[in-house]
Amino acid sequence: MEYLRPQRSAIILVALIAALGTALALAGPYLMGEAIDQLVGRDLTKLARMSLLMLAAYALSSVAQLIQGVLLAGIAQKAMRNLRAALFERLQNLPLSFFDTRQQGELMSRLTNDMDAISRVLTDNAAQLFTGILTLIGILGIIFILSPWLALGSMLVFPLMIGLVGIVGRLTRTAFRDYQTRLGTLNAVLEETYSGQRVVLAFGQEKAVLERFDAANQEVRTVGVKAMTLALLIMPMMGILSNLNIAVLCGLGGWLAIKGLVTIGTIAAFITYSRRFAEPLRQLGNLYNQVQAALAGAERIFQLLDTPVEPEEATGKELPRVAGKVEFDHLHFSYIPGTPVLTDICLHASPGERIALVGHTGAGKTTLVNLLSRFYEQQDGTIRIDDHDIRNVSRDSLRRQLGVVLQQSFLFSESVLENIRYGRLDAGDEEVFEAARLAHADGFIRRLPQGYDTLLSERGSNLSEGQRQLVTIARAILADPAILILDEATSSVDTRTEIEIQKALNQLMKGRTSFVIAHRLSTIAHADQIIVIDKGRVIEQGTHKTLLARGGTYQRMYTNQFRDQHTTGDRTEEMLQQTRTPDR
Known part of the structure; x- marks a missing residue:
C-alpha cells in the first residue's frame, strides 16, 4: 500500500470505473428476469426493451472492465518499478558482511521470482479482487430485495464457501512460502554452477553438479506439488457447493412459485445471481492462493528492505583531500x-x-x-x-x-x-x-x-x-x-x-x-x-634489509620462496632439456 499510495487519484478513478462496471453487470440478471416475466405475459414490446437494456448493460460493463484493466496495469507497473528501485537501492547500501552470508542466486530470486509473484497479483488479479468483492456485496443486496426467503435459502451454503476459502488459504500460504524459499535455493545452485563452470569441467564434476541440481530441483517439485494441490482444491470444492446451492434454490423457488410468492423470472434471476455469487467466490479462492504466493514473496522482499543499511554517523562530514598519513x-x-x-x-x-x-x-x-x-x-x-x-x-x-x-x-x-x-x-x-x-x-x-x-x-x-x-x-x-x-x-x-x-x-x-x-x-x-x-x-x-638481517619470520619466508623459485626454474630447465631434439 505504501508504494501504491502516491497514485491515489488513479486508484480512486479505477475504483469508480470498477463500481460502475460491476453495477452494469449485476443489472443484467435482473433485466433477464424481467424479460422472462414479460415473455410469460406475452408483452413483446417490453420484452424487446428489456433485451436491449440487457445488451447495453453487458456491453458497457465490458468497456468499463477494459478501461479499468488498462489503468490498473499502469498503476501496478509504476508501483513495481518503485519497489524494484527501492530494493536495488537497499542492496547497494547494505554492509559487505550481509553478502558474506547470502547466496547470490537466492538474492536474485527475490529480485525476480518474488517480484513477479507480486506483479502478477497487482496487474492481473487486483481488479478481479476488487470487482469480486463489489459483486458479492451487490448480489447480496439485490437478492434480499427480490425475495428474502430465497436469499435466506442461499445463505445456507455461502458460509461453507467462505470457511473453505479461509482454511485452504492459510495452508496454501505456508506451502507457497516454502516453495519460494526452495526456488531461491535452486536459483543459488544454478548461479553458483554457472559461475564456476570452468572449475566443474576442469575437475570432471559434471555428475556431482547434476546430482546436486537434481536434489534441489526435486525439493522444488515436491513443495510445488503440495502448494499447487492445495491451490487447486478450491475450484472443484466451490463448484460442488455452488451446484448444491442451485439445487436448494430450484426446490425452494419452485415451492414459493406454486404458492404465488415469487415469479418464474425471479427464480431465473436468482439462479443466475447464485452462479454469479459462486463465480467471484471461486475467483476469490483462486486469487487468495495467488495472493498467498505474493505475500510469501513480499515477506522475503520486505525482509531485505527492513535490513539495516550501513549506519552513517550523524557527524559524518566530508573528508577533504588528504596528504596520506x-x-x-x-x-x-x-x-x-x-x-x-x-x-x-x-x-x-x-x-x-x-x-x-x-x-x-x-x-x-x-x-x-x-x-x-x-x-x-x-x-x-x-x-x-x-x-x-x-x-x-x-x-x-x-x-x-x-x-x-x-x-x-x-x-x-x-x-x-x-x-x-x-x-x-x-x-x-x-x-x-x-x-x-x-x-x-x-x-x-x-x-x-x-x-x-x-x-x-x-x-x-x-x-x-x-x-x-x-x-x-x-x-x-x-x-x-x-x-x-x-x-x-x-x-x-x-x-x-x-x-x-x-x-x-x-x-x-x-x-x-x-x-x-x-x-x-x-x-x-x-x-x-x-x-x-x-x-x-x-x-x-x-x-x-633490516628484516633479512634480523633472521626472523620474514627472512625464512624470503629464503624459502627464493629457494622454491630456483628449484622450479631448475626443474623447468631439466624438462626443456629432455624434450629438445638432438641436432642433425
Whole structure:
C-alpha cells in the first residue's frame, strides 16, 4: 500500500470505473428476469426493451472492465518499478558482511521470482479482487430485495464457501512460502554452477553438479506439488457447493412459485445471481492462493528492505583531500564474536610511504585494508587518515580518496573504455587512454576487435586474467587517489607483464601512500616498511634489509620462496632439456 499510495487519484478513478462496471453487470440478471416475466405475459414490446437494456448493460460493463484493466496495469507497473528501485537501492547500501552470508542466486530470486509473484497479483488479479468483492456485496443486496426467503435459502451454503476459502488459504500460504524459499535455493545452485563452470569441467564434476541440481530441483517439485494441490482444491470444492446451492434454490423457488410468492423470472434471476455469487467466490479462492504466493514473496522482499543499511554517523562530514598519513591505533576486529582476526594492530604510514603487508594466507592482511576502506566497521581501536577518525567522515568521501585493485579483478558488461572510466566517471577519453598507457594496457586494448569500444562479456570473460587485471589497474590509475590499496595486484600476470606493471605502479605510487599486499616478496623489496602479520598480530616491522638481517619470520619466508623459485626454474630447465631434439 505504501508504494501504491502516491497514485491515489488513479486508484480512486479505477475504483469508480470498477463500481460502475460491476453495477452494469449485476443489472443484467435482473433485466433477464424481467424479460422472462414479460415473455410469460406475452408483452413483446417490453420484452424487446428489456433485451436491449440487457445488451447495453453487458456491453458497457465490458468497456468499463477494459478501461479499468488498462489503468490498473499502469498503476501496478509504476508501483513495481518503485519497489524494484527501492530494493536495488537497499542492496547497494547494505554492509559487505550481509553478502558474506547470502547466496547470490537466492538474492536474485527475490529480485525476480518474488517480484513477479507480486506483479502478477497487482496487474492481473487486483481488479478481479476488487470487482469480486463489489459483486458479492451487490448480489447480496439485490437478492434480499427480490425475495428474502430465497436469499435466506442461499445463505445456507455461502458460509461453507467462505470457511473453505479461509482454511485452504492459510495452508496454501505456508506451502507457497516454502516453495519460494526452495526456488531461491535452486536459483543459488544454478548461479553458483554457472559461475564456476570452468572449475566443474576442469575437475570432471559434471555428475556431482547434476546430482546436486537434481536434489534441489526435486525439493522444488515436491513443495510445488503440495502448494499447487492445495491451490487447486478450491475450484472443484466451490463448484460442488455452488451446484448444491442451485439445487436448494430450484426446490425452494419452485415451492414459493406454486404458492404465488415469487415469479418464474425471479427464480431465473436468482439462479443466475447464485452462479454469479459462486463465480467471484471461486475467483476469490483462486486469487487468495495467488495472493498467498505474493505475500510469501513480499515477506522475503520486505525482509531485505527492513535490513539495516550501513549506519552513517550523524557527524559524518566530508573528508577533504588528504596528504596520506594513515594510523592504525590498537585495532581489534573479528568477524565472529570470540574469534579474533586482528589483535592490537598499531601501524603508522607517513604521506607517500609504501607499506607492504606480508604473511601467510588468512593472517589478516586483506581484513586490514578492508577496515581502512570501511567495507567493515572496526570494533575496537581507531583508524585515522590525516588525523581524521574515519568513523567520523562519510564513506563516499573516504572511498574517493582510495584507489583499490583487488586480487580478483571484476569487470562489467560494458566497453573497455567505460570499464576504465568507472574509476572516475567525469574523465575524458584522453585521460582514459593515458591511464591505460600507464598500466601497460593500451597495446592489447588497441588490438581488440573494436579497440576501446570492444564490449566485454559477463565479468570480462573474453579477456585473459592478466588483461582483466591490467584494466582494473588502469581504472585505479584514472581515479587519481591519495591512498592506494593493491591486493595482489600483479598475482595473475606473467613475469614480463608483471615487470611492466611494476614500473607503472612505481610511477603511480610516487607521492601516494600505498598499501601493498604481496605474496611474491621480490616485488616489495623497495617498500619503505614491510609489515609481517601472523594470526592477526604484527610480529615484525622494518625494511627489506633490516628484516633479512634480523633472521626472523620474514627472512625464512624470503629464503624459502627464493629457494622454491630456483628449484622450479631448475626443474623447468631439466624438462626443456629432455624434450629438445638432438641436432642433425
